[in-house]
Amino acid sequence: MKTKIIIDSNKKVLLKGGKVLDIVNNQFSNNDILILNGKIIEIGNISEKNSFHIINCKNKIITQSFIDVHTHLKVTGVGDQEDLASITNAALSGGYSKLCVVPEKKTDTPELIEFTKRLNSDNFVKLYPMGCITKKSEGLEIAEFGLMVEKGAIAFSDSDQPIMNAQVMRYALEYAKMFNVPVINHPEDINLVNNGVMNESSISNILGMNGNPSLAESTMIFRDLKIAEYINGKIHIPNITSSCSVDLVKEFKAKKVDVTTEVSPINLFFTDKNLSEYDTNLKISPPLRSKDDQESLIEALRDGTIDCIASIHNPHREDDKDKDFYNASYGAIGLETAFAATNTVLSKNNFSFESIIKLFSIKPAKIMNIEIPEINVNKKADLVIIDPDKEWVFTEEDVYSKSNNTPFINKTFKGRVDYTISKNILFG
Amino acid sequence: MNKLSTKHFIGLENATEKDINLIIETALTFREILDRPIKKVPSLKGINIVNLFFENSTRTKLSFELAEKRLSADVLNFSGSSSSLNKGETFRDTVQNIQAMKIDCAVMRHPIPGSCKQLTRYLDCPIVNAGDGTHEHPTQAMLDITTIFEKFGRVKDLKVAIVGDILHSRVAMSNIFGLQKLGAEVMLCSPPHLIPKYIQQFNVKISHSIDEALQWADVVNILRIQRERMGIGLIPSVREYRNLFGVTKDRLKNLDKELVIMHPGPINRGVEVDSYVADSDQSVILNQVLNGVAVRMSILYLLLGANNNEN
Numbered sequence: 001m002k003t004k005i006i007i008d009s010n011k012k013v014l015l016k017g018g019k020v021l022d023i024v025n026n027q028f029s030n031n032d033i034l035i036l037n038g039k040i041i042e043i044g045n046i047s048e049k050n051s052f053h054i055i056n057c058k059n060k061i062i063t064q065s066f067i068d069v070h071t072h073l074k075v076t077g078v079g080d081q082e083d084l085a086s087i088t089n090a091a092l093s094g095g096y097s098k099l100c101v102v103p104e105k106k107t108d109t110p111e112l113i114e115f116t117k118r119l120n121s122d123n124f125v126k127l128y129p130m131g132c133i134t135k136k137s138e139g140l141e142i143a144e145f146g147l148m149v150e151k152g153a154i155a156f157s158d159s160d161q162p163i164m165n166a167q168v169m170r171y172a173l174e175y176a177k178m179f180n181v182p183v184i185n186h187p188e189d190i191n192l193v194n195n196g197v198m199n200e201s202s203i204s205n206i207l208g209m210n211g212n213p214s215l216a217e218s219t220m221i222f223r224d225l226k227i228a229e230y231i232n233g234k235i236h237i238p239n240i241t242s243s244c245s246v247d248l249v250k251e252f253k254a255k256k257v258d259v260t261t262e263v264s265p266i267n268l269f270f271t272d273k274n275l276s277e278y279d280t281n282l283k284i285s286p287p288l289r290s291k292d293d294q295e296s297l298i299e300a301l302r303d304g305t306i307d308c309i310a311s312i313h314n315p316h317r318e319d320d321k322d323k324d325f326y327n328a329s330y331g332a333i334g335l336e337t338a339f340a341a342t343n344t345v346l347s348k349n350n351f352s353f354e355s356i357i358k359l360f361s362i363k364p365a366k367i368m369n370i371e372i373p374e375i376n377v378n379k380k381a382d383l384v385i386i387d388p389d390k391e392w393v394f395t396e397e398d399v400y401s402k403s404n405n406t407p408f409i410n411k412t413f414k415g416r417v418d419y420t421i422s423k424n425i426l427f428g
Numbered sequence: 429m430n431k432l433s434t435k436h437f438i439g440l441e442n443a444t445e446k447d448i449n450l451i452i453e454t455a456l457t458f459r460e461i462l463d464r465p466i467k468k469v470p471s472l473k474g475i476n477i478v479n480l481f482f483e484n485s486t487r488t489k490l491s492f493e494l495a496e497k498r499l500s501a502d503v504l505n506f507s508g509s510s511s512s513l514n515k516g517e518t519f520r521d522t523v524q525n526i527q528a529m530k531i532d533c534a535v536m537r538h539p540i541p542g543s544c545k546q547l548t549r550y551l552d553c554p555i556v557n558a559g560d561g562t563h564e565h566p567t568q569a570m571l572d573i574t575t576i577f578e579k580f581g582r583v584k585d586l587k588v589a590i591v592g593d594i595l596h597s598r599v600a601m602s603n604i605f606g607l608q609k610l611g612a613e614v615m616l617c618s619p620p621h622l623i624p625k626y627i628q629q630f631n632v633k634i635s636h637s638i639d640e641a642l643q644w645a646d647v648v649n650i651l652r653i654q655r656e657r658m659g660i661g662l663i664p665s666v667r668e669y670r671n672l673f674g675v676t677k678d679r680l681k682n683l684d685k686e687l688v689i690m691h692p693g694p695i696n697r698g699v700e701v702d703s704y705v706a707d708s709d710q711s712v713i714l715n716q717v718l719n720g721v722a723v724r725m726s727i728l729y730l731l732l733g734a735n736n737n738e739n
Contacts, residue, residue: 202626205601206441208541208563211624278542322520324540 001397002093004124005426009037011053013426014046018057018385021354022375023064023362028354033062035381038423043377055419055426057385063357064372065097065382065420067364068335069262070238070310072159073101073127074403075119082315082402084119087335089400090313091125092427094335095360095384095417100128100368102159102184108132110147117152124422128368130155133172133183137161142172149179154368155236157184160285160330164190166223173224173233182236182260182367185224187245188286192216197326199272199287207275209325214242214293217286221245225252225259234258236367239312241267241286243296250305260367262310263297265341266332270407280321280328281407284312298349301359308363311338315403333401337394337408339386343415353388385419385428392416430454432730436555438544439564440605448609452574455719455726459578461498462722471733472501478526480536481558482508482519482543487693487717488558488568492535495724499733504531519543520550527551533732536560554731559598567727568692569602571720573610575712576647578719579688584611589641591617591673592651592700593662595624599692603649604630617641617673622662638673642683649690650675653700666699677704686710693717 007013015033020043022029034042034052048054068091074082091099101116107129116129131148135141137158145156156176163169163185176183193216198204200211221237225248228235237249240261249261264284272288282288300306314331321328339360346356365372373379394408419428432447440448461467477496481489489505496503506526523534527550535556536544541563547555559565577583588607594600594616604614608631615633616623623634635641642648653669663669670676680687689701689711697703706713 200625202629205624205627205630208561208598208601210562213625278545319518322518324519324538324543324546326540 002428004089004092007053007424007426009424012036012041012051013421014048014052014054015057015062015383015385016046016048016054018060018062020375021061021063021357023354023357024372024374026354033375033381033383035421038381040375040377040379040381043375055385059387060418061353061386061388062375062383063386064361064375065384065422066095066339066360067098067100067368067370067372068096068311068313068338069100069236069308069364069368070312071099071101071335072314072331073099073104074315081317084123086400086402088123088125089427090333090335092420092422093398093400093417094311094337095339095386095420096125096311096335097382097420097422098126098128098370100130100154100364102130102157103132103137104159106132106136108135108137108143110144110151113148113151113153124425128152128154128370130157130184132156133158133163133185134168139163139165139168142168142175145175145179149181153181154370155182155184157238158186160186162186162188162190162220166227169224170227170231173228173235174231177233180234181369182234184236184238185220187217187220187224187237187240189216189220192219197283197287198275199289201272201290203272203275207278212287214244214289217242218244218248221248225249225257228252228259229255229257232258237261239264239267239286239310240306241289241297242293246296246300246305250300253305260307261305262308263301263306264310264312265334265338265345266312266407267294267297268345269341269411274407278325279407280323280325281332281405283325283328283330284332285330298345301346302349302351307367309338309342309359311335315401316405317403318405321405331405333399333403333406336398336400337406337413339417340394340413340415341408341411343388344413347414381421383421384417387416387418389414390416430730432727436544436548437566437727437731438548438555438557440566440569440602440609441564443566443606443609445609448570448573448606450730451570451723451726452577454730455570455574455722456578458725458729459719459722462718468498468500470500471729472496472499475501475532475732476504476530477501477533477535477728478504478506478531479558480506480523480526480534480538482536482538485537485559487720488537491717491720492558492724495721495728498721499725499728501728523547523550527553533728556727556731562596562598564602565598566602566606567720567724568599569606570727571716571723572599572603572649572690572692573606574719574723575690575716576688578715579712580646583607586612586646587615587644588612588647588649589615589617589645590649590651591638591641591675593622593653594618594627594651595622596654597651600651604632615641615644619672638675639679642675642679642687645687647688647690648675649692650701651692652694653696655696670699674699675701675705677702680705680710688712690716
C-alpha cells in the first residue's frame with residue numbers, strides 16, 4: 001500500500017542513483033536530482049546530507065509524470081462514489097499528475113468548466129476539463145465552444161454518447177477550428193451496435209450475448225475521418241479497438257488528416273475470449289475484440305498509427321457492476337493499472353522503455369496542447385520513479401479508487417511506478 | 429451410483445458425451461414410469477427444489493414442476509413478475525434470500541444470457557438452467573435429442589436441420605453442441621440476417637432454402653417465428669416468411685422420403701409449419717413434450733438423486 005508523504009516546504013528531496021529519462025529532450029543520463037518545494041534545484045552528482053529526504057533510485061528510471069487523455073472523474077456523485085482524494089490517489093499511484101476529464105454531468109457551459117477547474121485549487125493532480133460538443137450531450141446543437149475554451153476547456157467530447165447526426169459533427173469540427181482544440185466523438189454507430197454488449201464473434205454465439213460488430217466502430221470512424229478530411233478539422237478518436245479502425249486511421253494519417261487516436265490498456269491485455277465467465281469488469285464500450293485485433297492495436301502503437309495510451313478510468317459503484325452482463329454499467333477503473341498493464345504487454349513485444357513512456361507523457365501532451373516541463377534546474381518536479389523490471393501481482397490493496405471495478409485483480413505485471421512526485425508530495 | 433460429472437447443469441457446450449448419453453438412457457427409463465398407472469417414484473423424497481422463473485414460460489415450467497413432483501421432491505415456485513424484484517430488490521438478494529430458506533436445488537429461467545453462471549456464484553446448491561436468454565436451453569436440447577434417439581435408436585450420422593430464427597433462439601446453440609457431440613450433422617436454415625455471422629466456425633451447414641434443407645435432412649426441427657420479431661424490419665410479413673421458409677404440406681409431399689418433424693412449441697400454425705404437417709404421423713412434437721418430463725426427471729435425478737440415496 002502506497003502512502004502520500006507531504007514534504008515540508010524547506011525540506012530537500014534527493015533522488016539518488018537513478019537513471020534519468022528526460023522525455024522532452026529524449027535523453028537518458030545518470031544523474032541525481034535535488035528537489036525543493038516542487039522544483040528541481042540541482043542535477044548532477046549530489047552528495048547525501050542528513051537533512052535531505054533521500055530516495056534510493058538504484059536500478060530505477062526517473063522521468064516526467066503521466067498525462068491521461070481520458071478520465072471519467074465521478075467526483076460529483078454522492079455516497080460511495082469517488083471523491084477528489086480517491087481520484088488523486090488513484091492517479092498518483094499510477095504515475096499520473098495530469099488528467100483530461102471527459103464531461104460527466106453534461107458539462108456544456110463555461111460555468112461548468114469553471115466548476116471542474118475549481119476542483120484544482122489544492123489538488124496534487126491537475127485536472128483539464130473537456131466541454132460537451134453539443135448542448136446537454138443530446139447530439140443536436142453545438143455548445144458554447146468559445147466561452148468554454150476561455151474558461152479552460154481543452155477539448156470537446158460528448159463522453160460515450162456518439163454524435164449520430166453527421167451534419168452536427170461537421171458543424172462541430174468546423175467550429176472547433178477557431179480554437180485549435182480536438183473534437184472527440186465516441187466511435188460507435190448506435191444503430192449498428194444494435195444492443196450488442198460484446199464483440200460479435202463465434203464467442204458471442206457461444207455465450208449467447210448480443211454481438212456488437214467492429215463494423216459499428218469502423219463505420220463511425222470512417223464517417224468522422226471523411227468529415228475531418230473534407231473540412232480540414234482536428235479530430236481525436238477515443239478508445240479504438242479493432243484492426244479495421246486501425247487501417248482507416250493509418251489511411252487518413254497518410255493523407256495528412258489531423259487525426260490522433262488512443263487505446264486502452266484493457267484492449268492490449270484482454271480479448272473477447274476472456275468473457276467466458278461473464279465478468280462485468282470486462283464490459284467496455286467499444287467492446288473487447290479478438291486476438292487478431294489486439295495484435296493490430298499493438299502494431300499500430302509501434303508504427304505510430306495509435307498515438308497514446310488512455311486509461312479510460314471509469315469508476316462504478318460495486319452495485320452497478322454486480323449485475324448481469326446486460327444491465328451492468330460499461331467501463332473499468334484504469335489509472336492504477338494503465339502503465340503496468342501496458343508495459344507488461346509492450347515490453348514483451350520488444351517496445352523500448354522510452355517508446356512506452358512516450359505513450360503516457362509526450363504524446364498525450366501533444367494531443368491536448370499541455371506543456372510538459374523539461375527535467376532541468378528551476379523546472380517543476382513533476383516526476384515518476386519507475387522500477388521497469390519489477391514483477392508484481394496487482395491486488396485489491398493496490399486499488400486507490402473507492403470503486404474496485406477492475407479486471408486486473410491478481411494479474412501479474414512487469415514494471416511498477418514506485419513513486420510519483422507532484423508539488424510538495426511524494427506518493428509511493 | 430450414476431451421477432453427472434458436473435455439479436450444475438448449465439449448458440451442453442462443455443457437457444461430456446458420456447453425460448449426454450447417461451441423461452438419455454436415464455430419461456428413457458423414466459419414460460417407462462410415465463406410462464405406468466402410478467407415475468411417481470420416491471427418488472428425491474425430502475429434497476427441496478425451487479423453480480426460479482424470471483421470465484414467462486408455460487411448458488418449461490409445467491414440465492419441470494411435473495418432473496420434480498414425479499420424483500417426490502418438494503417444490504417451491506417463484507416467478508419474477510410477481511416478486512420483490514418489482515420492489516427494487518436485486519437479483520443477488522432475491523436468490524440469496526431463497527437460499528437462506530435451505531434449498532437443495534434451483535432451476536432457473538432468466539432472460540439474460542450468463543445469468544445461470546452468475547447464480548452459481550451466489551448459491552451453493554446445484555443449478556439447472558431452464559433457459560438463460562439466448563445462451564443455452566440445455567434441457568430443451570436434451571429432450572430434442574432424446575426424442576431423436578427414441579425415434580431412430582441412434583443419433584450418430586443423422587442429419588438434423590434447424591429451421592427458423594437461429595439468431596434469437598435460446599435452443600439452437602444447445603442443440604448444435606449436443607447433436608455434434610453425439611456425431612450428428614447439423615444444418616441451419618434461415619434468412620441470412622437471422623443466422624449469427626460467425627456460426628460457420630461451429631462446423632454447421634448453412635442454407636437459405638427450405639427445399640434444400642428438407643431434401644438434405646433426416647430430421648427437421650422447426651423453430652417458432654416469434655411474432656414480436658415482425659414489424660421491426662426483421663421479417664417483412666407472415667405470408668412472405670411462410671412462402672420462403674414454411675414447412676408446408678406441398679413441400680413435404682414433394683419429398684421422396686419420410687422426414688421426422690420436430691417443433692419446440694408453441695406452434696404458429698400456418699406460419700412456420702402447416703397444421704397438416706404438425707399433426708401428421710411424421711410429427712413427433714407431442715413425444716417431445718412427454719420426453720421433456722422424462723429428461724428433466726433424468727437430469728434432476730442424476731444431479732441430486734445419487735446423493736440422496738447415499739444419505
